[in-house]
Amino acid sequence: MPTHQSLTGSSDEDLLQRMVATHADRYGDDYWAIFNAHVSSRLPRDPVAMDLGCGPGLFLHDFQKRHPSATVYGYDVTPAMVAHARQLSWAGPTATFAVHDLTTQPLPHAAGVAHLVSMSSVLHVLDEPLPVLAEIRRVLAPGGVFLLQDWIRQPLSTYLAWRRDAMGDGPDAVRRGFRLFAVHNKYTPLDWRWLLAEAGLVIRHEAQLRASHRIFVTTPAAAVGT
Numbered sequence: 081m082p083t084h085q086s087l088t089g090s091s092d093e094d095l096l097q098r099m100v101a102t103h104a105d106r107y108g109d110d111y112w113a114i115f116n117a118h119v120s121s122r123l124p125r126d127p128v129a130m131d132l133g134c135g136p137g138l139f140l141h142d143f144q145k146r147h148p149s150a151t152v153y154g155y156d157v158t159p160a161m162v163a164h165a166r167q168l169s170w171a172g173p174t175a176t177f178a179v180h181d182l183t184t185q186p187l188p189h190a191a192g193v194a195h196l197v198s199m200s201s202v203l204h205v206l207d208e209p210l211p212v213l214a215e216i217r218r219v220l221a222p223g224g225v226f227l228l229q230d231w232i233r234q235p236l237s238t239y240l241a242w243r244r245d246a247m248g249d250g251p252d253a254v255r256r257g258f259r260l261f262a263v264h265n266k267y268t269p270l271d272w273r274w275l276l277a278e279a280g281l282v283i284r285h286e287a288q289l290r291a292s293h294r295i296f297v298t299t300p301a302a303a304v305g306t
């Protein structure tokens with residue numbers, strides 16, 4: 081099974097630094113406006129939240145500031161990411177981080193315990209997303225939210241121009257861009273909608289803050305109309 085790093089050609093440390101450096105751009109006021117409008121209202125006062133492929137832990141850190149009674153869990157296959165998350169200061173009841181491969185291990189939780197499961201820029205890397213989505217569905221509480229944010233397909237010219245202009249890829253921008261095009265431009269919004277429906281998740285809201293990524297707010301199908 082290829083790892084995110086082997087697919088993207090980044091070292092663990094490069095990816096960690098990139099995730100930290102771009103965090104504020106990716107999780108800015110516009111992101112939290114969507115979150116507040118479409119996710120927060122579905123959460124209890126003391127939610128259990130999980131971030132799968134949590135990277136440096138900064139999403140959960142921001143989340144716990146907004147939901148101080150939240151218990152949070154972050155899982156990532158890359159030890160450097162988990163180490164970064166663990167050394168942040170955590171104010172809430174519990175913040176647990178573990179090295180965990182989503183493709184080979186079930187989540188270490190009973191069914192129906194999670195009020196929020198978030199996954200951002202991870203699912204596109206996994207060879208088989210449906211078993212991972214089934215596991216997410218298993219741990220979600222009735223009415224719990226699965227918040228997916230991931231890459232969507234863009235025209236090749238748009239993607240290459242974005243890598244050159246925004247990512248500062250340097251002299252090998254075109255070579256790297258062609259290699260990563262296949263990784264990042266795998267799924268259309270229609271494909272994501274199909275995958276979510278196959279997994280028994282109903283889309284309650286969707287939004288697009290950037291040309292490259294789409295956000296889906298979903299709940300388990302059994303919760304429709306509740």
Ligand SMILES: C[S@@+](CC[C@H](N)C(=O)[O-])C[C@H]1O[C@@H](n2cnc3c(N)ncnc32)[C@H](O)[C@@H]1O
Pocket residue numbers: 083084099132133134135136155156157158161180181182183199200201202205206
């Ligand atoms: C592009 S980063 C996104 C990190 C974080 N979600 C964010 O938005 O800042 C993708 C993350 O997924 C993790 N990842 C990739 N494959 C994984 C797997 N099979 N199990 C757990 N984590 C995985 C990587 O280690 C990396 O931290």
